[in-house]
Amino acid sequence: MSQMQNVERQLREMILALEVGPGERLTERWIEGRFGASRTPVRAALLRLETEGLVGRDGRGWTVSPINLAELEQIAVYREAVEVAALRLTCGQADKSAIDVIEAMLDSCDENTPREEWHRVGMDFHIELARLSGNEFLFRAVRDAMTRLSRARWLEVRDETALGRAWLEHRAILAATRLGQADEATRLLSAHIVGSRNRLVTSLANDRRGLRARGFAVVAA
Amino acid sequence: MSQMQNVERQLREMILALEVGPGERLTERWIEGRFGASRTPVRAALLRLETEGLVGRDGRGWTVSPINLAELEQIAVYREAVEVAALRLTCGQADKSAIDVIEAMLDSCDENTPREEWHRVGMDFHIELARLSGNEFLFRAVRDAMTRLSRARWLEVRDETALGRAWLEHRAILAATRLGQADEATRLLSAHIVGSRNRLVTSLANDRRGLRARGFAVVAA
DNA sequence: GATACCATTTTGGGATACCAATCTGGTATC
DNA sequence: GATACCAGATTGGTATCCCAAAATGGTATC
Known part of the structure; x- marks a missing residue:
């Protein structure tokens, strides 16, 4: 594994794990020292993370992208469009065996599973x-x-209860998909995405003060 | 304007204008000499163009992305999903004055307009x-x-006739959008995209031999 | 003539040196 | 005490080295 990919992967993990806070300034030299790499791979990593939207340019200099509520709402619309289109394609396919693998993913979470894992599986x-x-x-x-x-x-x-509801919705989407019921599956998926967005934005807007107190830049909608 | 952005912009133009052919090998040193920049901005440019899909890694080394017919078909499905979603949002908006600007764009092309300009306006x-x-x-x-x-x-x-048909379809989409007829507008847009894709892929598949003879790598669907 | 092999060159990945712009902290001035 | 200003430190942008790996090309061998 090259240094460049290492820096990129580790820095991405730090950002996603909030070990560097949204809105925080990043200097290439700090990253260099933090990961024991020189500026060449550091710069490559920053350029890629920029296209992922995790870091951005702040005039001269780099910044961990703030949490942007308006952006979150736009992303919800975007992902609804592409996820629905993808699901419609999947429903039209004959082979539904791959769905079992995803169902097994959901099964792997129970009350003993750490919160972090639920989080990851929900995305996956x-x-x-x-x-x-x-x-x-x-x-x-x-x-x-x-x-x-x-x-x-x-x-x-x-x-x-919110976590449980999300899981039930995931299972309902899978069930409809397995039967090839594209309209029903996509309707459930849309509702799931819209509901998730509403809960997410509401929660963050309410917590905004607390989040800022923790040093996390949160931009209003 | 920094060197980095210059190299990126100029190299992108060369690739899009087919001045470097699809499938062609690129070396960082060649680009360095071609644009009079050092390797640092060259590498930054390559990293960005990679995320745009215009260049790719070929083991160790860079290659101008070949024309990939299977990829073109997938892109058509993708853009149909996002363009339809975007158009539906636009139809729901009150202010339709911005549509006139786009209509004027179409008007700016006539029989004296160079082919290159038609091409650009059709994308824009x-x-x-x-x-x-x-x-x-x-x-x-x-x-x-x-x-x-x-x-x-x-x-x-x-x-x-194909160019003229595309222009008529563009105008019909605009007309329905102006009236806020989301279903009709998106139906027309979908048909336009599917039709474009079919003509495009058919044309390239037929010309594949000729294109390869010109040194352009064309990957089959 | 085909092929295995080795020396040379070329290449991308990485490290580092340098610079101009900018930021910072302190100081002198009013 | 506020402010204008200047020297030093810091930073990202760029150029340039170095290196290991891979491509290249010529040659000896069969």
Whole structure:
């Protein structure tokens, strides 16, 4: 594994895990020292993370992208379009065996599973479902959208009932997909995405003061 | 304007204008000499163009992305999803004055307009229409998809009737959008995209031999 | 003539040196 | 005490080295 990919991967993890806060300034020299790499791979990593929307330019200099509520709403609209299109493709396919793998993913979570794992599986559900479409561009769009949403979802205050409801919705989407019921499956998926967005934005807007107190830049809608 | 942005812009133009052929090998040193920049900005440019899909890694080393017919078909599905979603948003908006600007764009082309300009305006029509949605992600998705399609459309053998038909379809889409008829507008848009894709892929598949003879790598569907 | 092999060159990945722009902290001035 | 200003430190942008790996091309061998 090259240094460049290492820096990119580790820095992305730090950002997604909120070990560097949204809105925080980044200097190439700090990253250089932090990961023991020189500026060449650091710069490459920053350029790629910029296209992922995780870091941005702040005049001269780099900044961890703030949480932007308006952006989160736009991403929800975007992912609804691409996820629905992907799911429609999947419903039209004959082979539904791959759906079992995704169902097993959901099964792997129970009350003993750490919160972090629930978080990851909840994202991977959507990503893997999109992958089944066989369309590389729809897949990447969903994956990138989930990456952009990741930090915000991690900050969201979610109660147990909300988590349970999301899981039920995931299972209902899978069930309809397995039967090839495209209209029903996409209707459920749309509703799921819209509901998730509403809960997410509401939660963050309510917590905005607290999040800023923790040093996280949160831009209003 | 920094060197980095210059190299990126100029190299992108060379690739899109087919001044470096699809499938051609690129060396960082050649680009360095060609544009009079050092390797640092050259590498930054390559990293960005990679995310745009215009260049790719070929083991160790860089290659101008070949024309890939299977990819073109997938992009058509992708752009249909995002363009339809964007258009639906636009139809729901009260202010339709911006549509006149796009209509004027179409008007600016007549029989004296160079082919290159028709080509550009045909792309910008879709990009600017998506911009009206106000959703940054749908807009970028359309813009990036059109960038990826650009070279292929340039290679397409298009007769006058096909160009004229496309223009009529563009106008019909605008007309329905202006009236806020979302279902009709998106139906027309979908048909337009599917039709364009079919003509494009058919044309390239037929010309494949000739294109390869010109040194352009064309990957089959 | 085909092929295995080795020396040379070329290439991308990485490290580092340098620069101009900018930021910072302190100081002198009023 | 506020402010204008200047010197030093910091930073991203760029150029340039170095290196290991891979491609290249010529040659000896069969």
